[in-house]
Amino acid sequence: MVGRPRAVQGKPSARRRLRGDPCIRLDGYKLGTVYKSGSPAAPAAATEIDEPVEHLTTSPDMRLLRDPRCWLALLMIAGVLVYARGVAGDFFLFDDFQNIVLSPPMQMLGKEPPDWIGVMFLNATGPTRRPLSMLSFALNILAFGMSPPAFKVVNLLLHLANGALLYALLRRIASRLLPPGARVSTDALALVVAGVWLLHPLHVSSVLYITQRMNVLATTFTLAGLLCYVEGRLSSLGGDRSGVWTGIVGMGLFGLLAVFSKETGAMVVVYAFLIEAFCFRFEAPRQQRWPLLALYACGIALPLTAYAGHLLLHPEALNWTRHGFTVGTRLLSEARVVCDYLVWTFIPLPSSMTIFHDDIAASTGLFAPPTTAASIAFLLALAASAWVLRQRAPAFAFGVAWFLAGHSLESTVLPMELVFEHRHYLPMVGPLLAVACLVAEALARKPRALGAAAMVALAIVGSATAVRANDWRTALSMAQADARNHPESSRCQYEAGRALAEDGARRGMFAAVKAQAVAYIRRAAELDPYQVPPSAALVIIHGTDEPVPQDEVDMLAERLRSARSNEQANPFLDLLVNASNGRLALTPEQVAMLFDAASANPRWTKRVRSMMLNNYGAYQFNVVHDTAKALRLTSDAGTLDPANAYFPLNLAKINFAAGDLEEARRHLATAQELDTLNQYRNDIAELRGAIGYSNAGR
Secondary structure, eight states: OOOSOOOOOSOGGGOOBOOSSSEEEETTEEEEOOBTTSSSOOGGGBOBOOSOGGGGOOOHHHHHHTOHHHHHHHHHHHHHHHHHHHHTOOOOOTHHIIIIITOHHHHTBTTBSOOHHHHHHSSOSSTTOOHHHHHHHHHHHHHHOSOHHHHHHHHHHHHHHHHHHHHHHHHHHGGGTSOTTOOOOHHHHHHHHHHHHHHOGGGHHHHHSGGGHHHHHHHHHHHHHHHHHHHHHHHHHTTOTTHHHHHHHHHHHHHHHHHTTOGGGGGHHHHHHHHIIIIITTOSOHHHHHHHHHHHIIIIIHHHHHHHHHHHHOGGGGOOEETTEEHHHHHHHHHHHHHHHHHHHHSOOGGGOOSOOTTSOOOOBTTBSTHHHHHHHHHHHHHHHHHHTTTTOHHHHHHHHHHHHHTTTTTSSSSOOSOOGGGGTTTTHHHHHHHHHHHHHHTTTOHHHHHHHHHHHHHHHHHHHHHHHHHTTSHHHHHHHHHHHOTTOHHHHHHHHHHHHHHHHHTTOHHHHHHHHHHHHHHHHHHOTTOHHHHHHHHHHHHTTSOOOHHHHHHHHHHHHHOOSGGGHHHHHHHHHHHHTTOSOOOHHHHHHHHHHHHTOTTOOHHHHHHHHHHHHHHIIIIIOOHHHHHHHHHHHHHHSTTOTHHHHHHHHHHHHHTOHHHHHHHHHHHHHHOTTOTTHHHHHHHHHHHHHHHHHO
16 A cells, blocks of 8 residues: 655656556556555545656566466475475385285386286276376386385376466466455465465375375376366357367366376366356357256266166165274264364364374264264355355355365265375365465455465475475384374374384394384274284284284184274285295194184175185195195185186196196186286296196106
């Protein structure tokens, strides 16, 4: 705001009066009209500039700082700096092993011509197999080897690209979400929202957990598709008759790429609908409006109607129990979880964040716990207020709609775990944009306060991310930080104990850390009586150098008998592998007891049961030396999963070791016939050569 006019004290030639003209030019630079009241009032309110003209000349440095691209580049640099320690972490986590490290097609990369079909589709990560994400992992390996930091660098680059795409998207739609006459710079608004999102600590697990590239890459294509859509719509409003079609086709192509990165990429149509409803309001000539209506009818209304019809015809589809809750208790619980996402967005404490949030208990009723009803009431009030204020505060309404829609897929009826931070990766944009617009409008007349608020917000989230990324510098430091911050989380305590034991073994100091590792794992077992991993870990740790106490075997047997999800079988399968390799001091009676307990659990899928039979058969052959029982167990595994080439291949190996070459040859032919993706071609070729060599020897 310009104060009361006073005499100009510079050179007479510098004396200028700003009239009500739209702008004047001084030294070639454009300046806006300045008014006494700070509003676009009548020209009579114009005042004089009380500085010499030469002092108004903008220096190159100042012009650079006013360029949004300069600030965007600074945000990118800040992103690299805050993630630097975490990106250097030389370790894999959890699903990284299944999807990358232990995947046979991935392991063969660089050793022979790549098996692209196997790389892209030979996995069980989702209905689409997420081939583009798997392809990106393969290219990572071909370029840099099996290097965790190299994977994380690519993840970070994708995250930075998402920040730039988000800025480009927001600067195109922000002006359509602000009230008419709002004195807010859309460039600045887009920069702040994109910057806070880019530097937010809740995204650390999305960037540094390598497998979450699937989510990050899907977001890249989703944002690119939305940007194409917005560009097409803007050009259509400018008179381009093909603009609508250009936007739809661009969004469709990038949407397909998003879906093939992760199935949540299908949400691109929902996000586009929100942009259309709030920003463009279906404004288009009649001949260009019908493609928009057809798009959302086919992309949203039709799938929802089909799904509703499927549920009416097959209501048992919602009659599932997984992870200790049902569809009803999951819906109740997700109301609290979605509110937690909002809290973590605006109170970004690193101590609140972790990969595992199993310390958040499932709701069993509206008032169990009482926060369930309060969370439902809050979300309903939020949605209602967004509807009521959709005309007066469109940015707020849009932000709420974006947030709720973003969680509609993974936070409702699907049988998934309650909480994962990466689910809030793109939905977070909604709350950030809503609050940023409200603050910007409130402080529009106080630009210094507005700038200070933006810098403080960026500093807070950037500092929090740097702290959390530092925890991710090693697997042990990350696990211990999570265990310290989440003492009631069984999984966090378990991971701390496991990481400590692995680190001690790697450094040849296992005996020194064994007691502390066991304490973590015992605490994990106490916190959750249904978790198999802590109990299996206790058996493995004790069984490496001493007889396993019977009470620990009994506890593991009970947990196997009552385990609630198929993921709980993995530690037992690993235990059987260790036992069959002779690395566990378990007696055959103890192993048989554990196998019988696991077999009594009716929740395992056929695939899980078949792997248990196979691994127990390997134990019988390698340790007990009961070839007949090993053949019977492995044959039963093949009967349960007849399309899996792994089981006839193992039957061929057992028969070959037992000297029955004819049976070995028969099972090997079956394995080769089933191995259509060449997953086991090297093992098959090796065994065929061994059988041929054996025949030659005779």
